[in-house]
Amino acid sequence: MKTICVYLSIRGYIIKQRFVGNQHGEDIITENGNIKFIIEAKGETSSGNSPRSGKPFSSGQIRTHISVALFKVSEILSENEFNRLIRVGIALPKTESHIRIMNKISRVINKLGVHIFWVDENRSVSVISQKI
Numbered sequence: 001m002k003t004i005c006v007y008l009s010i011r012g013y014i015i016k017q018r019f020v021g022n023q024h025g026e027d028i029i030t031e032n033g034n035i036k037f038i039i040e041a042k043g044e045t046s047s048g049n050s051p052r053s054g055k056p057f058s059s060g061q062i063r064t065h066i067s068v069a070l071f072k073v074s075e076i077l078s079e080n081e082f083n084r085l086i087r088v089g090i091a092l093p094k095t096e097s098h099i100r101i102m103n104k105i106s107r108v109i110n111k112l113g114v115h116i117f118w119v120d121e122n123r124s125v126s127v128i129s130q131k132i
Contacts, residue, residue: 001018001027001041001091003119003125004039004117004119005028005030007125008037011032013032014030015028015030016029016030026039026040026076027041027091034085037089038076038086038089039089039090040068040090040091041091042065042069042093059097059101062101066092066101069092070114073089073090073112073114076088087115088113088115089114089117089129090109090116090117092118093118094121098118114129115127115128115129116128116129
């Protein structure tokens with residue numbers, strides 16, 4: 001999540017909120033002038049003190065995480081249907097499994113105007129979206 005915040009800060013966005021771990025609400029909220037960007041972020045491994053801590057997620061878990069993220073950004077878009085100054089995004093680790101699952105819903109993601117932030121193992125960010 002820090003990587004996405006740095007990426008957006010360099011592009012002139014001010015970080016208004018950044019949740020981590022088990023906090024509830026929008027993960028990242030940024031602003032740039034009148035534009036508000038709300039991003040749902042998902043990680044590559046489990047965290048905390050569980051036996052799975054630090055282990056990669058299964059494809060089923062990844063599908064669930066992406067489903068939850070898609071629901072969250074869809075909810076935000078629905079609540080702000082006529083507000084053209086709200087942008088939404090999903091930040092994901094750039095893994096083969098995440099890419100494969102996202103490719104299955106890419107047309108819907110594009111139609112909704114959801115920005116996808118891919119973070120690779122070197123913490124480099126690539127974005128699939130309309131202009132940010």
